[in-house]
Amino acid sequence: MVNLLTDLFYRFSLVHWAVVGLVTFALIYLTKAFGKGHAGTLPPGPRGWPIIGNVFDIPAEYPWKVYRRWGQEFDSEIITLKLPGPPLLVLNSAKAADELLIKRSAIYSDRPRMVMLNELVRADWNLALMPYGERFKAARKMFNKHIDVPYCRPQAVAAVRKCLKDLLAATKHHDPIIRLMTGRFILASGYGIDVDSADDPYIEISETFIKSISHATQRGAFLVDAFPILKYWPSSLPGAGFKQVAARLRKLADDARTLPFKFTQGELAKGTAKRSFATRFLETMREDTPRSEIDGVEAIIGNMYIAGADTTVLAMRTFVLAMALNPSIQKKAQQIVDAALGGRLPDFNDFGTIPYIDALVNETLRWKPPLPISIPHGPIEDDHYNGFFIPKGSIVVANICAILQDEEAYGPDTDLFNPERFLTQTGELNKNLNADVAFGYGRRQCPGKVMAKELMWMAITSILATFDIHSAADEHGVPLKPNIDYGPIGNLNYPPHFECSFVPRSSQTRTWIEDYADEA
Numbered sequence: 001m002v003n004l005l006t007d008l009f010y011r012f013s014l015v016h017w018a019v020v021g022l023v024t025f026a027l028i029y030l031t032k033a034f035g036k037g038h039a040g041t042l043p044p045g046p047r048g049w050p051i052i053g054n055v056f057d058i059p060a061e062y063p064w065k066v067y068r069r070w071g072q073e074f075d076s077e078i079i080t081l082k083l084p085g086p087p088l089l090v091l092n093s094a095k096a097a098d099e100l101l102i103k104r105s106a107i108y109s110d111r112p113r114m115v116m117l118n119e120l121v122r123a124d125w126n127l128a129l130m131p132y133g134e135r136f137k138a139a140r141k142m143f144n145k146h147i148d149v150p151y152c153r154p155q156a157v158a159a160v161r162k163c164l165k166d167l168l169a170a171t172k173h174h175d176p177i178i179r180l181m182t183g184r185f186i187l188a189s190g191y192g193i194d195v196d197s198a199d200d201p202y203i204e205i206s207e208t209f210i211k212s213i214s215h216a217t218q219r220g221a222f223l224v225d226a227f228p229i230l231k232y233w234p235s236s237l238p239g240a241g242f243k244q245v246a247a248r249l250r251k252l253a254d255d256a257r258t259l260p261f262k263f264t265q266g267e268l269a270k271g272t273a274k275r276s277f278a279t280r281f282l283e284t285m286r287e288d289t290p291r292s293e294i295d296g297v298e299a300i301i302g303n304m305y306i307a308g309a310d311t312t313v314l315a316m317r318t319f320v321l322a323m324a325l326n327p328s329i330q331k332k333a334q335q336i337v338d339a340a341l342g343g344r345l346p347d348f349n350d351f352g353t354i355p356y357i358d359a360l361v362n363e364t365l366r367w368k369p370p371l372p373i374s375i376p377h378g379p380i381e382d383d384h385y386n387g388f389f390i391p392k393g394s395i396v397v398a399n400i401c402a403i404l405q406d407e408e409a410y411g412p413d414t415d416l417f418n419p420e421r422f423l424t425q426t427g428e429l430n431k432n433l434n435a436d437v438a439f440g441y442g443r444r445q446c447p448g449k450v451m452a453k454e455l456m457w458m459a460i461t462s463i464l465a466t467f468d469i470h471s472a473a474d475e476h477g478v479p480l481k482p483n484i485d486y487g488p489i490g491n492l493n494y495p496p497h498f499e500c501s502f503v504p505r506s507s508q509t510r511t512w513i514e515d516y517a518d519e520a
C-alpha cells in the first residue's frame with residue numbers, strides 16, 4: 001500500500017492533487033449514491049475506507065485468485081469492491097455470470113465510461129470499448145457480416161505452414177514465430193497484406209497502438225478517467241499534459257485503423273489486391289455506398305489485430321508450454337493425429353473430425369485463459385440478484401479463471417492440464433462441456449471466437465503432425481521443468497518465458513514442412 005501511495009504521489013502533479021481536493025465532496029456524494037443505498041444491499045466484500053472504499057485493496061498481483069478467495073471467505077458468488085464512484089462487482093461463479101451476463105444481457109452489455117480512450121482519443125471504433133446501444137449493435141452486425149470465417153481459411157493454412165517452416169529454423173525462441181503467425185494471418189485475411197517479418201510496418205503500427213492502449217487502461221494512468229470533469233481542463237493550463245497524450249494516441253489509433261485499409265485500396269487500384277475481407281468489401285462497393293458504411297467496415301477490420309492478436313498468441317504459447325510440460329499427452333495427441341491424417345498435413349476438411357484435438361483446444365483455453373478476468377460489463381439499469389442490489393453503472397466483471405477452475409464443472413485437479421476432461425469415456429467430445437467462458441459472455445462475447453478456435457486448431461494439429469516439442473535440458477541432458485508462473489498483473493495472462501525446442505519428428509515431416517510452406 002505504501003508503494004501504491006508513493007506511486008500515486010509521483011504520478012500526479014500538484015495541480016492534480018488540488019483537483020482531488022475539489023472533487024472530494026463529489027466523491028462523498030457518489031459513494032453514498034452507490035453504497036448501501038435505499039434500493040438494497042450490495043454483495044459483500046472487504047470493508048474498505050470511507051470515501052476511497054477499497055481502492056487500495058484491489059490486488060496488484062493475481063487479482064483473480066484474491067477475488068476467488070474473498071468469494072469463499074464471504075461465502076458469496078459475487079463480491080463487491082467499493083470505489084469512488086461505481087463499485088466493482090466480481091462474479092466468481094458460472095451460475096451468477098450466466099444469469100446476469102447471458103440471461104440478462106439486455107441489461108448487462110454496456111462498458112464503463114472511458115473518458116481518455118473514448119472521449120479524448122476517440123478510439124471507440126474499437127468494439128471492446130464501444131458503449132452499448134444502436135451503434136454497437138450495428139457494429140456487431142457488421143462484424144458478423146464481413147468477418148466471414150470460412151472465407152479466410154486459406155490464409156489460416158498459409159500462415160500456419162509458414163510458421164512450421166520458421167520453427168524449423170528456430171533455436172530456442174519460438175515466441176516471436178508464434179506472434180508472426182498470428183500477425184500474418186490477420187493482415188492477410190483482413191487486408192491481403194503479405195507479411196515477411198515481425199518488422200513489417202503494418203504489424204508495428206498496430207503493436208504500437210496496442211501498447212499505448214494497454215498503458216492508458218491501467219489503473220490510475222489518467223486522472224481524467226476518475227474525474228471526467230477534467231476533460232474540460234483548458235489545454236493552455238498546467239496539468240493538461242494528458243491532452244497532448246490523447247492527441248498522440250488519437251494519431252496512433254487513426255493510423256492503426258486507416259493505413260492498412262488504404263493499402264488495400266491502393267492495391268485494388270493497381271489491380272494487384274489479394275483476396276481479403278477488405279478487398280471483398282471494396283470490390284462490391286457501389287457509387288452510392290454511404291461513407292458511414294465504408295468507415296464502419298474499415299473499423300471492423302481494424303478490430304481484428306487489436307483484439308485478436310495478443311489473445312491468440314497467448315493461447316498458442318500456452319499450448320506449447322502444456323506440450324513441453326506433458327510429454328505423454330503430446331505423444332498421445334501425435335498418435336491420434338497420425339491415425340486421423342494417415343501421413344499428410346491437416347486441412348480444414350479435417351476440422352471437427354479429431355475429438356482429441358478439439359479437447360486440446362478447449363483445455364488450452366481453460367487451463368490458462370488469455371483474459372483471466374473479463375472486460376467489464378456495465379448494467380444500464382438497477383438490478384437485484386439473490387437478494388443483493390446491483391446499481392446501474394456498476395463495473396461488473398466475470399472471474400474467468402476462477403470459473404474455468406471449478407472442479408464441479410470441469411472435474412478434479414483443474415490446476416493440471418488434462419484434455420480428457422472434455423471427452424466422454426468412449427473418446428468422443430463431450431458436447432455439454434467447453435471452455436467458451438474464455439471468450440466472455442452474452443452480447444459482448446468475443447466475436448472472433450470461431451476464427452480464433454479455427455486458427456488454434458490448424459496450428460495445433462499441424463505442429464503435432466510435424467514436430468516434437470521438448471523442454472530445454474540442463475548440461476546433462478535432463479529436461480528442465482518450465483516455470484508455469486503466469487504474469488501476475490495486467491489484463492492478459494502472460495505465460496512465463498520458457499525455452500523449448502521444436503524437433504522435426506522425422507525426415508519425412510521435415511520434407512512436408514519445406515514443401516508445403518513453399519506451396520502456401
Ligand code: HEM
Binds near residue numbers: 311371439445
Ligand atoms: C484465443 C483467442 C481469443 C480470446 C481468448 C478472446 C477473448 C475475448 C474476451 C474474453 C472478450 C471480452 C468478452 C466480454 O466482454 O464478455 C473478447 C472481446 C473481443 N474479441 Fe476476442 N478473444 C480472442 C480472439 C479474438 C480474435 C481472433 C478476434 C478478431 C478476429 C477477437 C475480437 C474481439 C472483439 C472485437 C471483442 C470486443 C467485443 C465487444 O466488446 O463486443 N478476439 N475477446
